[in-house]
Amino acid sequence: MFGLQLGLRLQSRAGAHTVTRRSVHKLASLHSVRTLSQKKMQSLLYPLSELESYLDRSVDRTHFQHFKPSVEDMAAAEKLFCSSSTHKIDYHSSAERMEHVPALKQPEVCFIGRSNVGKSSLIKALFSLSPEVEVRVSKTPGHTKKMNFFKVGKAFTVIDMPGFGHRAPKDFVDMVEPYLYTRKNLVRTFLLVDGSVGIQKVDMIALEMCEETRCPYVVVMTKTDKCGVGVLLTNLLNLQRVVETQTSSCLPQPFLVSSLHYGGIYLLRCFIAHVTGSVRLKDTSQS
Ligand SMILES: Nc1nc2c(ncn2[C@@H]2O[C@H](COP(=O)(O)OP(=O)(O)OP(=O)(O)O)[C@@H](O)[C@H]2O)c(=O)[nH]1
Ligand SMILES: [Mg+2]
Structure with missing residues (x-):
């Protein structure tokens, strides 16, 4: 396996990913995460750092560290995801055409990826502190049929895209490509890849499309709760190698998320707040 060739030092396959179902729904906010043990907190807030401990010293960790804000910065960002009378988070509209x-x-910021990869679930998890915001998810691939716009007060807009691949809407390309190529206020595209299965051929096509647009984008590995540490690390290192060797507009650091357990959600909220210019990070070395 690729990960093993790179000196992957496998320890326990369970460990950090074991959060009971009953406790999960409480973990939407940083406040609740702070009540957990240091180890659990680290794994939810900084999933990459947690995975690092499984790697051999010889493995280059440079790309694990590009965006590592403090917990205080994450707390500042989290406020943006809480709807209030002066800062309304709401579904705005849907579009089938440019x-x-x-x-x-x-x-x-928009979220793209294969159908069923977890785009809508991720947006739902990001908005979990404002549960009145309705984001529809489904077991059936091809559920999201239109580009759905969600306004986060006056700060930024989040777009849930239909998926590509299996059961994608017929007009997927006509719908999504013009948006990605021409939208002036699009500051980041998040390309989702299923972390439990790794990067697939169809993901590579999406990666190439993102490269062609020349707009900055980020890869997010979803469903990290669905596999063991070994599989996840193998898929992560494989993905990092692709990003390093075949991309120029992609952030070298992938994000790891579990929309089920909220792993990585706090970091992603902070990254979105940062790239949309909605919060100023205290540590200015972060970019
Ligand atoms: N275990 C686990 N399941 C997840 C996670 N994220 C999403 N899922 C499941 O994956 C399925 C698809 O989720 P969606 O969020 O609807 O996927 P999507 O990418 O929006 O799919 P389309 O709209 O069809 O393109 C649902 O059954 C979710 O419950 C996750 O982090 N962990
Ligand atoms: Mg969807």
């Missing part, structure tokens, strides 16, 4: 896309001026 001409239906709303004329919003705020910075935008």
Whole structure:
């Protein structure tokens, strides 16, 4: 296995990913995470750092550290994801064509990926502190049929895209490509890859499309709770090698998330707040 060739030092396959179902729903906020043991807290807040401990010393960790804000920075970012009377988080509209896309001026971030990879679930987890925001998820691939726009106050807009691949809407390309190529206020695209199965051929096509747009994008590995540490590390190192050798606009650090257990959600909230210019990080070395 690729991970093993790189000196992967496997310890326990269980460990950090064991959070009971009953306790999971309480973990939406940083406040609740702070009540956990140091080890559990680390694994939820900084999933990459937690995985690092399984790697042999010889493995280059440079790309594990590009974005590592403090817990205080994450707490500042979290406030943006809490809806209030002065800061409303809400579904705004849906679009099937570029001409239906709303004329919003705020910075935008969009989520793309294979159907069923967990795009809508990830957005739902990001908005879990505002449960009144309705984001529809489904076991059936091809569920999200339109580009769905969610406004986060006056700060930024989040777009849930239909998936590509299996059961994708027929007009997927006509719908999504023009948006990615021409949307002026799009500040980041998040390309989701299933962390439990690793990067697939169809993900590579999406990666190439992201490269062609020349807009900055980030790879997010989803469903990290669905596999053991060994599989996850193998898939992660494989993905990092692809990003390193075949991309120029992609952030070298992938994000790891579990929308079920909230792993990595706090870090991703902070990254979105940062790239949309909604929070200023205290440690200015983060970029
Ligand atoms: N275990 C686990 N399951 C997840 C996670 N994220 C999503 N799922 C499941 O994956 C399935 C698909 O999730 P969605 O969020 O609807 O996927 P999508 O990418 O929006 O799919 P389309 O809209 O069809 O393109 C659902 O059954 C989710 O419950 C995760 O982090 N962990
Ligand atoms: Mg969806």
